[in-house]
Amino acid sequence: MLKTLAATPIAEVATVLTINGEERHLAIEPWTTLLDLLRDKLDLIGTKKGCDHGQCGACTVLIDGVRVNSCLKLAVTLDGHEITTIEGLGGPGNLHPLQAAFVEHDAFQCGYCTPGQICSAQGLINEGHARSRLEVREQMSGNICRCGAYTNIADAVLDVLGQEAAA
Template sequence: MSPSAADASASVGAIPIRITINGESHALQVEPWTTLLDLLRLHLDLTGTKKGCDHGQCGACTVLVDGKRINSCLTLAVMKDGSEVTTIEGLAQNGDLHPVQAAFVEYDAFQCGYCTPGQICSAVGLINEGHAQSREEIRELMSGNICRCGAYVNIVDAVEHAMAHRRQSPRNPEARS
């Protein structure tokens, strides 16, 4: 247990939770006001998820909870007891980038990179949802993720590529024949 996690477990008034993060189960004691973002960054040292506005307006803190994208800065950790959380650190498998991560690299869909983890997690969630069928719908459904550098065209290109890759993937049970 890291020193910060040990500190959290020693806090008076802390609430026990069990949460799976990137496939690893954690039994933690957290203060009731601890956000999921702060749990990830401060207690578990998973700093890929970024703190942007801390008001749910920029999307830098986007993670997947039970496969759905959420703003972790607006979510109390205790509300996610029993949940499965995937952060940017948990997307790659066995050293292979997730198809969305690979598409972001291929399409140069980042500039400064600060928003990139949230953009990628949001894109993975968007693809899982299956609602986007066009570039306009991708833009609309990704509109909660702000890129201050303006890499939006490349981000949409990357998401569109990853969506096409998923439809064509033989491992995808929803793949079109």
């Protein structure tokens, strides 16, 4: 005779995240990815779901200033961390320098990958590793653009890097 095990409910985990400068006290199911939390629970839909396997970079956000594929991070593991999404970098009427450079250099076509590209570029700048076109292209290689705007994306990032160097 087979016994059936009653399903025991899994409790949500109390988690404190600072998202775009706002401290949020959340109860999160342990299997929820940061990407799903941002889009489905917090309505921060700028971060895009692409491959859901960490291979395209559409979901790139900054965690403590470091670029991370949010589809690969469980939200409960980030208790106490600071998350910055595209919405936290800037918006209409108050564009972040990278957002302005992307517009100026026409560094997007369909725009789907743009939030991840911009967050990745900010992480790249934070890391201080890329100083040449070759280094920018190499460091941004984890972010795929199906439209092929790579040259313009590199131009935008180099423009902002140049602005920072001049400051």
